Amino acid sequence: MKLYYSGNSPYARRARVAVREAGLLNQVEEINLGDRADRMDVLLANGPGAKVPVLATADGVAIWESLIICKYLDEVSGGKLYPADRAERQTTLQLEAMGSVLMDALFVRSREKRRDPGEQSPGVIELEAERARRTYDALEAMGSRLDGRLDNGCFTIVATLGYADWRHPDDDWRDGRPKLLAAYDALMQRPSLADTAPVF
Ligand SMILES: N[C@@H](CCC(=O)N[C@@H](CS)C(=O)NCC(=O)O)C(=O)O
Structure with missing residues (x-):
């Protein structure tokens, strides 16, 4: 492949x-x-x-x-990225969805901010910034449910937060979100995530 x-x-x-x-x-x-x-x-x-x-x-x-x-x-x-258990799988899908929404919100805002100043829409930038803030908070509210998880939901979230660090450092997503930060730091120990981190 x-x-x-x-x-x-x-x-x-x-x-x-x-x-x-x-x-x-x-x-x-x-x-x-x-x-x-x-x-x-x-x-x-x-x-x-x-x-x-x-x-x-x-x-x-x-x-x-x-x-x-x-x-x-x-x-x-043979099923290494999603748990087989139905309840666990639902949580994975929920996390994956949150990571996906956040990824899109960060990407759209970044693209908008890179347009010529005269073509940028402040409304789009604020809308997506607010969506990102809500999602960081929702992830923090997941609390200990993030601990120890290894699935495509968590991997998506870490990939997205790495992108936030690159394109939106002013979001300060770590600020006031200790549980999300702890989960992020733990997952970043994995070679899959460490070896693919953005370079900037
Ligand atoms: N929904 C797509 C989004 C992929 C995407 O937007 N990739 C960007 C790079 S981060 C791209 O290739 N953009 C090229 C373009 O928009 O023409 C996915 O999940 O794969």
Whole structure:
């Protein structure tokens, strides 16, 4: 399999972490499209969305959308990314959803802030900033339910918070959120997350 990614993309990091946590790193060649001149050609050859990450499977099928890639990797690994127990799985899905909402909120706000000043929408920036604040607080309110969890929900949250550190350091998500910080610090000990951290 081939996984196309770019360095600090939180979506790509989610897929890269999933590859490692699923124990499939030896079956996946990771290809950093970064600033490659043929980036668009490679992406378009793998689907109309032209976004990273994209997973080209051994059967020649291209799968895009980071969450769907995670579901596929979970299936290939025999269920290493989601718990089998129904109640536990619901919590995983809830965390994964919160991480996804936060990832989108941070990404949209960052993209908006990188537009020409005259084209930026203060309304969009504030809307997404407020969404992020609410989600940081909701994660903190999960409290000890985050402790010791190892699943695609937690991995998604750490990938997202790493992106917040890069693009939105002023969010200070650690400030007043000790439980979230403790869970983050513990999960960052895992090679899957340490080795894929954004570089900035
Ligand atoms: N929903 C997608 C989002 C992927 C995404 O937006 N990737 C960004 C990089 S962080 C991208 O490739 N953007 C290129 C573009 O918007 O043209 C996923 O979960 O994979």
